[in-house]
Amino acid sequence: MTLQQLLGIELPIIQAPMAGVQGSALAVAVCEAGGLGSLPCAMLDADAMRRELAAIRAQTSKPFNVNFFCHTPPEPDAAREAGWRAALAPYYAELQIDAGAIPPGPARLPFGAGAAEVLEAFRPDVVSFHFGLPASDLLARVRGWGARILSSATTVDEACWLEAHGADAVIAQGLEAGGHRGHFLSDDLAAQAGTFALLPQIVRAVKIPVIAAGGIADARGVAAAMALGAAGVQVGTAYLLCPEATTGAVHRAALKSGAARVTALTNLFTGRPARGIVNRIMRELGPLDAAVPAFPLAAAAVAPLRARGESLGSGDFSPLWAGQNTSGCREVPAAVLTRELAAGLAAAR
Known part of the structure; x- marks a missing residue:
């Protein structure tokens, strides 16, 4: 068939x-x-x-x-979440985001x-x-x-x-x-x-x-x-x-830019490896980090950075999902x- x-x-x-x-x-x-x-x-x-x-x-x-x-939805890990938010703290400060107001939860x-x-x-x-x-x-x-x-x-x-x-x-x-x-x-x-x-x-x-x-x-x-x-x-x-x-x-x-020629697998945005165009957060923190909360819990802490960045026209903190061949x-x-x-x-x- x-x-x-x-x-x-x-x-x-x-x-x-x-x-x-x-x-x-x-x-x-x-x-x-x-x-x-x-x-x-x-x-x-x-x-x-x-x-x-x-x-x-x-x-x-x-x-x-x-x-x-x-x-399988993971059990929240408070220590892991705190460590992840601490790693993102400089970005929160840069973009004037109140880290204490970010709600937890899977997306x-x-x-x-x-x-x-x-x-x-x-x-x-x-x-x-x-x-x-x-x-x-x-x-x-x-x-x-x-x-x-x-x-x-x-x-x-x-x-x-x-x-x-x-x-x-x-x-x-x-x-x-x-x-x-x-x-x-x-x-x-x-x-x-x-x-x-x-x-x-x-x-x-x-x-x-x-x-x-x-x-x-x-x-x-x-x-x-x-x-x-x-x-x-x-x-x-x-x-x-x-x-x-x-x-x-x-x-x-x-x-549509030359950046699309360089992609990598990253777990920074959701907690699970996914391929996207390399951007600032992937370059500065490294695309894969074992300390990131389990999928999909990592997404909550990054979401306000993405929203603020995109409001300013920046994809520095966005999951720019794309495969290795963007020629099409x-x-x-x-x-x-x-x-x-x-x-x-x-x-x-």
């Missing part, structure tokens, strides 16, 4: 779910162009999720994907019964997960309305685990990919490979379709992934400048980009 048949789509092009820089508009545009549009839900409460899902249903009859995180929630209840009313055709899969009862509930299940793997072991635990297709997330790493069996970044090293290994190891993600920004990248056995591709970074994306002005400016970022409609990516399918035949 092809990926198109599995997911009910015309083109095996998946728009990566990108929390914070998109909503329903980007997903609808990609769906209408024949690909699989995706709605990131990890940062949406129930009411916001309903609004976005209703907007998608009102604008397209095509299949679409909804995406959730599957992390991202894992998939749970509440989200499943909201989804059940809309019955999306595809549900994808990051950081593994949810508990078996939740997965069974999603599968109960006929949804296809996707999840990300950063190693061969993770791909095999996903296949054994009910995924219908696996997303091979290479080290080039922007945003959060999808690892869940091990947090050893040295065990993770680039897309075109990881992809053929996963293709050989599993029987389910494999979707390539990371560093794919144009038709040539699509053709290369398909030549290595991918059933389809997932593309995120290239969509960030599309008018349908909600990418902020500071982030857009960074993507252009201010063109998402439908145009989707069709241009699809041109690589013919080249791979």
Whole structure:
């Protein structure tokens, strides 16, 4: 069975779910162009999720994907939080932020019964997960309305685990990919490979379709992934400048600048490694710090720095998520980009 048949789509092009820089508009545009549009839900409460899902249903009859995180919420660690805020204290002082007024709390929630209840009313055709899969009862509930299940793997072991635990297709997330790493069996970044090293290994190891993600920004990248056995591709970074994306002005400016050529994995913004354009806080504190609070608790302390910085036109404290290949970022409609990516399918035949 092809990926198109599995997911009910015309083109095996998946728009990566990108929390914070998109909503329903980007997903609808990609769906209408024949690909699989995706709605990131990890940062949406129930009411916001309903609004976005209703907007998608009102604008397209095509299949679409909804995406959730599957992390285990950590116990707050007061000493670790205090240490993190102490490290940020010079920046608070510089930007005249009252550190004592910053509220704690996570900004991202894992998939749970509440989200499943909201989804059940809309019955999306595809549900994808990051950081593994949810508990078996939740997965069974999603599968109960006929949804296809996707999840990300950063190693061969993770791909095999996903296949054994009910995924219908696996997303091979290479080290080039922007945003959060999808690892869940091990947090050893040295065990993770680039897309075109990881992809053929996963293709050989599993029987389910494999979707390539990371560093794919144009038709040539699509053709290369398909030549290595991918059933389809997932593309995120290239969509960030599309008018349908909600990418902020500071982030857009960074993507269009020479700074976009240098990215790194960092845990400073959320507590979990994610790839973004290197900025001031990453340079000065180092991109990875073991003392940062666990995901997603690190985000609260950085949020006011980001807000103040962006109000001044600065991305010094912003998570400027992007993959290593930003060459495909252009201010063109998402439908145009989707069709241009699809041109690589013919080249791979």
